[in-house]
Amino acid sequence: MSQAPQTLYRKLVDSHTVATLDEQNVLLFCDLHLMNEYTSPQAFAGLDERGVSVAAPGQNMAVVSHIIPTHPVALRVIHDPASALQASKLKRNCERHGIPLFDTNDRRQGIEHVVAPEHGMVRPGMVVICGDSHTTTYGALGALGFGIGTSEVEHVLATQALVYRLARDMRITVDGTLPPGTTAKDLILAIIARIGAQGARGCVVEFTGAAIAALSVEARFTLCNMAVEAGARGALIAPDDAAIGYVLDRAPDIAGHERNAALAHWATLRSDDGAVFDVEHRFDAATIAPYVTWGTSPDQAIPVDGRVPLPDDAADEAARQSIEQALRYTGLPGGAPLAGTPIQHVFIGSCTNGRIEDLRAVAAVVGNRHVAPGVRAMVVPGSGAVKAQAEAEGIAARLQAAGFEWRQPGCSMCLAMNDDVLADGVRCASTTNRNFEGRQGRGAITHLMSPAMAAAAAVTGCITDVRKLA
Structure with a gap:
């Protein structure tokens, strides 16, 4: 019996499902877990209390980004005592568990949702999580990204998996061409203004259409980043040549047979013809102003x-x-x-x-x-x-x-x-x-x-x- 057409979202969930718990919940394997200094301390403390180690240190990465001062100085020092404590705890926890950290004065330091893609950590087909709601950003590369809470951070550190409640499927199609002076930021603000701050609640949104295909990869990051402001639990764009080129340029480890296998797999990461979405919206890019x-x-x-x-x-x-x-x-x-x-x-x-x-x-x-x-x-x-x-x-x-x-x-x-x-x-x-x-x-x-x-x-x-x- 042939399988019913699937959305890209369901393909990603099914390929990462370790176990089905009930009709609405699965145990989901997470390819990459990102951390920052303000959502991780309690999670590490929970591991310590239970005497549990990090299951897969290499599939976790941490940055200091939220509490760090940005004054234009050569050597940055966090003077606020509470913020300095958060940063020092993150460093100590990462060192103890062998987790890579882009610390305060690391030249690679930055915001997690900028750093991870630019260093080739995010690839199409991955599940990426972080204790930050704007993890939806990674959908620009065909990866399912979403934010989690501190208790879930602890669970992922211990198991590299997560109890995940299934979302509904929404498709937003944007036809036409964005006019001069209008950008992806304007487009997503227009979308949110029309459907509302709860318009995508409980859904993972797939963006599609000619206007989406014409966006640069960095513009797609902006689009997916702000989907959460409409209540979306995730945002996706099927990986095309632009997204794949972006990843390959930043991931030199994907070579030889691995590259061929990756390309073959990434070609399947799109919603099947006939796939059913629970909610559909359509926009004309030509009507979008700043x-x-x-x-x-x-x-x-x-x-x-x-x-x-x-x-x-x-x-x-x-x-x-x-x-x-x-x-x-x-x-x-x-x-x-x-x-x-x-x-x-x-x-x-x-x-x-x-x-x-x-x-x-x-x-x-x-x-x-x-x-x-x-x-x-x-x-x-x-x-x-x-x-x-x-x-x-x-x-x-x-x-x-x-x-x-x-x-x-x-x-x-x-x-x-x-x-x-x-x-x-x-x-x-x-x-x-x-x-x-x-x-x-x-x-x-x-x-x-x-x-x-x-x-x-x-x-x-x-x-x-x-x-x-x-």
Whole structure:
């Protein structure tokens, strides 16, 4: 009997299922487990209490990224006592268990979701997990990535497997071509704005269509990274020549017979014709403009040439209250144009938009312009490799000459878990993934946008349609 057509998601789950526990749960083998300094200490403590060792040290990797300062100094020191303790505990635990660590002053240090792909650790068909919700990023390479909790981190360290609840399948097809000035960041903000912050709840999303195929691999990272902001439990793009080339360029160990076997396997990593998805959405890329968030959730976003919603426009009372609360926090008047809103800070970086392609886009917009008076603009590369490449290409020098701060790699102001924190009331144009209340600092106001749009805000001092900059 022939097997029913399968989605890419179910192929990945089935190929990693160690045991079926019941109709909704399986024991899932994990090819790669990534760790950072803030979700791992309790997990290692749990292992110690039980006298259990790490099952597969070589299939785990750790970075220091969230609490690390990004000041432009040659030798970084974590001065905050609590943060320093987290970093020292991670180092001690990794040394004891033989787990590779990109520590504070390692030249390879950076944000896990930037570091792992750029060093060839993520390959199509893998299951990759991390104690961080934006592990969905790896779907850009045809790998199933998702975030886990601290208790699950302990279980994975002990067994390299995880009790996993099955998700539903969602397909988002994007036809057409993105217009000039519009990027993957704008596309995902538009998608989230339409389907809602819970629109993909309980689902693994597969992105497909001509517009997706036309995206660079780094743009696909951005897309998959932010799928979680629609509630997705994972995001996938079937690996094509671009994704496979990206991996092979960074994984010299895949050679000879192993390369042939890998290529043969990767060719099967796509949803079968006739595969059934539980939910389907379709978008036309040609209709997507540069998007900017106006509220306190990633789904509260509109085209840059649009107007801030009015509470009276809400579909129901809950939506009305949500709009009212967001407007109170952001200080924006309902019905006002979003473009022209003054900003005081620009942050460019994060696991969403801290890659070399993002920094090239920023430099292209900046050109010979200068950061506007009264604006503080920061650029934080996603990794040591990105930083070195940007410096070699002259990007860093150009941005510094324009008045941008050029920082060391790290999560930085994305979540303000370090000393990069905005003051109360400061309005920030940010390339990050979340604009929650207090996300970048208590009382700070975040507007999510693409790197090009953030660059435009930096040089004009306000939210600006990048398409209007000559």
